[in-house]
Amino acid sequence: MEINQQLLNPVEQGLLGIMILIIMFGMGATLTPKDFRSALERPRGMLIGFLSQFGLMPLIAFSLAYMLKLPPAQAIALVLIGCLPGGTTSNMFAYFARGSVALSISMTAASTVLALIMMPILLDLYASGFAAQVDASLRAAGDEAGFAMPHANIVISLLLVLVPVAAGMTLRRFSPDWAKTAEDTAGFMTIIVILFLVTSALIRHSNLFVLTPWQIYAGSIGVGLAGFLFGFGMATVARLPPRYKRSVSLETGIQNGPIAFAIILLSFREPIQSEMLWLAILYSTFIVVTSSFVTLFYRRIGKTDWEIYRNNLVHQRLFGEDYRTQYPESAVGKTDQR
Amino acid sequence: MPVLPGYIRSLFKSAPQPVFRVTGAHLAELYANAAETFGEMPAFATRRNTLQWEPVSFRELFERGRFLATGLIELGVNARDHIGVLGDNRLEWILADYGAQLSGAANVPRGRDVTDDEIVHIFRHAGVRIAFVETSELQDRLLNLRGNLPELREVILLDDESDPRKSVRRLGDLIERGRELRRAGDREVEERIAQLRPDDLFTLIYTSGTTGEPKGVMLTHANMISQLERIPLDVSCTDRVVSVLPVWHIFERVFEMLAISRGCCTYYSSVRTLAEDMRNVEPTFMGSAPRLWESIHQRILKRVKAAHPVRRMLFHTAYFLSHYYKESVFFLSGCSLRLKNRGLPQSGALAFVHALRWLILLPWYGFFNAAVLENLRLVVGGAFKGSVSGGGALPREVDQFFNYLGIPVLEGYGLTETAPVIAVRTPENLVIGTVGHIIPDTELRIVSLETGATLYPDGSREDLGRGLRGEITVRGPQVMKGYYRNPGATETALRDGWFHTGDIGLVTFNDSLRIVGRCKETVVLSSGENVEPAPIEMRLCQSPLIAHCMVVGQDRKYPGALIVPSTEGFAECGLNGISLEELAASPDVRRRIGAEIRERISAQHGFKAFERIHAFTLVAEPFTTGDELTSLFKLKRHIVSEKYRSKIDVMYEHTGTEP
Numbered sequence: 001m002e003i004n005q006q007l008l009n010p011v012e013q014g015l016l017g018i019m020i021l022i023i024m025f026g027m028g029a030t031l032t033p034k035d036f037r038s039a040l041e042r043p044r045g046m047l048i049g050f051l052s053q054f055g056l057m058p059l060i061a062f063s064l065a066y067m068l069k070l071p072p073a074q075a076i077a078l079v080l081i082g083c084l085p086g087g088t089t090s091n092m093f094a095y096f097a098r099g100s101v102a103l104s105i106s107m108t109a110a111s112t113v114l115a116l117i118m119m120p121i122l123l124d125l126y127a128s129g130f131a132a133q134v135d136a137s138l139r140a141a142g143d144e145a146g147f148a149m150p151h152a153n154i155v156i157s158l159l160l161v162l163v164p165v166a167a168g169m170t171l172r173r174f175s176p177d178w179a180k181t182a183e184d185t186a187g188f189m190t191i192i193v194i195l196f197l198v199t200s201a202l203i204r205h206s207n208l209f210v211l212t213p214w215q216i217y218a219g220s221i222g223v224g225l226a227g228f229l230f231g232f233g234m235a236t237v238a239r240l241p242p243r244y245k246r247s248v249s250l251e252t253g254i255q256n257g258p259i260a261f262a263i264i265l266l267s268f269r270e271p272i273q274s275e276m277l278w279l280a281i282l283y284s285t286f287i288v289v290t291s292s293f294v295t296l297f298y299r300r301i302g303k304t305d306w307e308i309y310r311n312n313l314v315h316q317r318l319f320g321e322d323y324r325t326q327y328p329e330s331a332v333g334k335t336d337q338r
Numbered sequence: 339m340p341v342l343p344g345y346i347r348s349l350f351k352s353a354p355q356p357v358f359r360v361t362g363a364h365l366a367e368l369y370a371n372a373a374e375t376f377g378e379m380p381a382f383a384t385r386r387n388t389l390q391w392e393p394v395s396f397r398e399l400f401e402r403g404r405f406l407a408t409g410l411i412e413l414g415v416n417a418r419d420h421i422g423v424l425g426d427n428r429l430e431w432i433l434a435d436y437g438a439q440l441s442g443a444a445n446v447p448r449g450r451d452v453t454d455d456e457i458v459h460i461f462r463h464a465g466v467r468i469a470f471v472e473t474s475e476l477q478d479r480l481l482n483l484r485g486n487l488p489e490l491r492e493v494i495l496l497d498d499e500s501d502p503r504k505s506v507r508r509l510g511d512l513i514e515r516g517r518e519l520r521r522a523g524d525r526e527v528e529e530r531i532a533q534l535r536p537d538d539l540f541t542l543i544y545t546s547g548t549t550g551e552p553k554g555v556m557l558t559h560a561n562m563i564s565q566l567e568r569i570p571l572d573v574s575c576t577d578r579v580v581s582v583l584p585v586w587h588i589f590e591r592v593f594e595m596l597a598i599s600r601g602c603c604t605y606y607s608s609v610r611t612l613a614e615d616m617r618n619v620e621p622t623f624m625g626s627a628p629r630l631w632e633s634i635h636q637r638i639l640k641r642v643k644a645a646h647p648v649r650r651m652l653f654h655t656a657y658f659l660s661h662y663y664k665e666s667v668f669f670l671s672g673c674s675l676r677l678k679n680r681g682l683p684q685s686g687a688l689a690f691v692h693a694l695r696w697l698i699l700l701p702w703y704g705f706f707n708a709a710v711l712e713n714l715r716l717v718v719g720g721a722f723k724g725s726v727s728g729g730g731a732l733p734r735e736v737d738q739f740f741n742y743l744g745i746p747v748l749e750g751y752g753l754t755e756t757a758p759v760i761a762v763r764t765p766e767n768l769v770i771g772t773v774g775h776i777i778p779d780t781e782l783r784i785v786s787l788e789t790g791a792t793l794y795p796d797g798s799r800e801d802l803g804r805g806l807r808g809e810i811t812v813r814g815p816q817v818m819k820g821y822y823r824n825p826g827a828t829e830t831a832l833r834d835g836w837f838h839t840g841d842i843g844l845v846t847f848n849d850s851l852r853i854v855g856r857c858k859e860t861v862v863l864s865s866g867e868n869v870e871p872a873p874i875e876m877r878l879c880q881s882p883l884i885a886h887c888m889v890v891g892q893d894r895k896y897p898g899a900l901i902v903p904s905t906e907g908f909a910e911c912g913l914n915g916i917s918l919e920e921l922a923a924s925p926d927v928r929r930r931i932g933a934e935i936r937e938r939i940s941a942q943h944g945f946k947a948f949e950r951i952h953a954f955t956l957v958a959e960p961f962t963t964g965d966e967l968t969s970l971f972k973l974k975r976h977i978v979s980e981k982y983r984s985k986i987d988v989m990y991e992h993t994g995t996e997p
Contacts, residue, residue, distance in 0.1 A: 092709075180713075187708070292704070307577070310721055311577075311578065319383070319391060326379065331375070331575045
């Protein structure tokens with residue numbers, strides 16, 4: 001598949017930029033400096049989360065791109081998605097999946113900062129082969145400049161994206177009430193962005209969905225699903241409490257889509273920009289659907305351990321820190337009571 | 339008849355899972371089994387401070403209850419005695435209950451707001467010899483009444499912090515005495531428990547009424563155990579129940595007993611601290627009354643009004659979306675209110691429309707639910723699974739508001755005489771406007787008010803008589819043994835094992851029970867006061883200006899009246915030859931009838947404050963025999979209320995919600 005016309009015109013790109021700004025501002029509004037500090041209080045959970053997000057996920061993305069024999073532009077996009085930090089969407093899903101929201105928020109905060117170092121390294125590791133392929137085909141087509149992975153630009157884009165996040169955090173400090181509104185607006189904007197992108201792509205290329213080969217669908221849907229699965233597996237091997245497992249799983253599979261859009265727009269050029277963008281759009285669309293189903297599934301399997309955890313929290317709050325509740329096995333079965 | 343095949347409906351409904359519970363042949367055995375199974379888990383928690391609560395474990399509770407029973411037996415409590423309990427919700431109340439059950443006796447409970455007349459009547463009628471009182475104020479009142487209570491021998495004070503009078507014992511001392519006796523080898527309690535039969539009374543509850551004396555409802559251990567085994571609510575040992583309603587009402591009591599059988603902790607809150615306690619306890623369940631939901635509804639609306647415009651808009655959008663989304667979900671899961679039968683094509687078309695609407699609204703609802711509604715739901719604590727509302731009808735808009743918001747308010751139906759649950763909605767079967775399915779093993783009949791024939795279930799009809807209204811009668815394991823020492827009342831209410839509830843209802847086409855009114859005369863106000871309309875009507879009809887009248891006000895805040903002006907009466911006042919329509923429309927007539935009502939229904943004439951008529955409406959049509967009146971000139975109340983329903987609604991709207 002080749003997209004021979006720009007997916008978004010400059011006006012649409014500008015609009016998208018503003019929306020990303022709003023979303024990142026809203027993301028900042030959910031964070032407090034305490035979230036960064038408390039990341040250090042859960043070292044085990046955080047370590048597993050880190051390994052899962054920056055170890056597993058890029059590897060999954062690379063393997064998928066390799067196995068599905070994706071065209072190099074889309075392969076780079078998939079690896080890029082695999083290397084992204086987490087977003088606030090995952091915190092919301094963690095909440096409804098009866099996961100640990102605190103761990104999810106800490107992982108989002110930590111990974112967003114760590115991405116500044118990790119992304120260039122990981123892209124170098126997994127995407128340089130695909131980048132060479134793009135370079136070769138461009139030169140063969142007579143493009144003198146060729147293509148090189150824009151590491152510096154990616155870091156700059158990431159830094160730019162962090163500016164509204166910091167602004168959002170400042171708002172949160174001064175007005176929690178307005179911060180909540182900013183958060184809701186940003187959440188709403190996430191749906192709008194996806195709809196906006198899908199519609200504008202369809203206006204210009206009405207048969208884009210039909211033209212897209214199945215491998216690209218498989219890649220954009222599979223990367224999230226594999227992230228959920230392997231994230232959960234890794235947390236299980238590490239014997240994390242059940243609610244942490246669900247958080248790590250969701251945090252691994254759900255990436256910060258808006259950052260992907262920002263990086264692609266700011267750091268990549270045509271002809272590969274539109275193709276990368278399309279894969280990012282597909283990922284963002286499908287991840288909402290797949291994580292909804294995964295969340296419903298987690299809600300169901302986590303019912304008992306979550307209720308025990310909540311009950312223990314209330315007991316300790318009201319009866320004293322040292323209060324320990326013993327549940328008879330006949331009533332709760334062999335549930336992990338941590 | 340389900341609209342959709344089961345596997346599609348299961349997408350919208352999760353199948354209810356069996357909940358672990360303990361049971362027994364009677365409450366004493368249940369208490370013992372709960373102590374054995376749930377051991378050190380908290381059973382009840384008492385509030386000392388906002389964030390300081392004191393738990394008592396199932397084992398400890400049972401142990402102390404057994405000491406108390408031992409002490410009570412030494413005091414002279416015999417098996418099947420009636421022990422009086424005057425007081426409201428607190429741990430000591432439950433202890434007193436454990437004491438009564440474990441000594442093979444039954445209790446006769448009443449709240450702190452009991453009147454002196456009621457104490458005398460109830461205690462004498464029930465033959466109370468030993469009574470618990472909660473506070474020092476109650477002990478003084480009871481001691482003052484001793485002259486009228488020759489049988490009363492012992493008074494025990496529940497509140498250990500108050501000082502008992504000379505002849506009064508302290509609960510703590512009695513428990514200590516029991517502890518000593520048991521240490522010395524006293525095993526009377528075990529003998530009493532062995533002698534208990536499921537058919538023995540566990541309580542004798544006197545129902546209040548304004549006319550006539552209160553009646554003692556005899557409830558057996560089997561009644562209560564049957565309820566605990568059949569109430570279809572998913573309450574388990576990981577749940578938290580908050581208690582605010584008075585425990586001496588069977589409605590709250592059944593929830594506290596349910597909590598014991600499921601190993602779940604009950605937290606004693608109060609109306610004053612409820613909002614705060616909801617945040618700290620994060621209850622998953624509670625028994626509630628319509629007024630509680632009305633006040634939370636008002637509080638949410640007030641908060642929305644005060645929020646800044648962006649948040650207000652978000653709320654309204656969220657509520658709008660969830661209203662239509664949930665409506666479609668309710669339809670697709672077979673939970674819409676179905677008063678009429680539908681053919682297959684009509685059902686199919688509706689299902690298609692709702693499925694389409696559901697699909698379109700899903701992503702938007704998903705987002706607003708997560709961002710806005712979830713936050714709003716925190717008003718009842720973040721873990722709320724549901725609440726059964728009972729003791730009166732839930733106003734429809736309040737019912738809809740909470741259920742569309744995603745706070746399952748489940749309306750239940752029952753009476754003290756049925757221990758109490760007859761029907762209850764569950765989260766899986768939440769048909770707004772009904773009180774849900776009949777609980778298992780309970781038979782229901784809808785009986786014609788005119789002929790006494792069974793309208794539902796009627797095997798000769800294809801629809802079995804669904805949608806037909808008549809008196810609700812039930813037969814089942816929860817129906818009382820009878821009224822204590824009152825065979826006349828028992829015979830009227832219980833015929834061949836069928837209990838006649840005095841409520842009018844119908845069965846919808848998805849087999850839920852809908853309550854539509856009362857055929858008993860008593861009007862129950864939303865405050866719970868019982869108003870007997872007959873004396874008020876008699877007094878009003880003595881006025882020359884009033885031809886007919888009827889008192890209304892079921893589930894309203896105050897009574898109102900429908901008045902037919904008397905053409906003769908007004909003719910004598912100079913309004914000669916004027917038709918009834920003109921009289922009913924005349925402001926002058928209205929003013930004079932208003933004055934007449936105020937004069938006649940007043941404290942001077944012996945009417946209580948809650949019996950005053952605060953609203954009335956003039957009717958331009960006389961009540962005639964055959965239509966509104968029986969051949970014996972008795973009012974057919976349900977027919978009149980039905981005929982003038984919109985007029986009554988307007989009357990209450992017009993005069994506002996406060997008297």
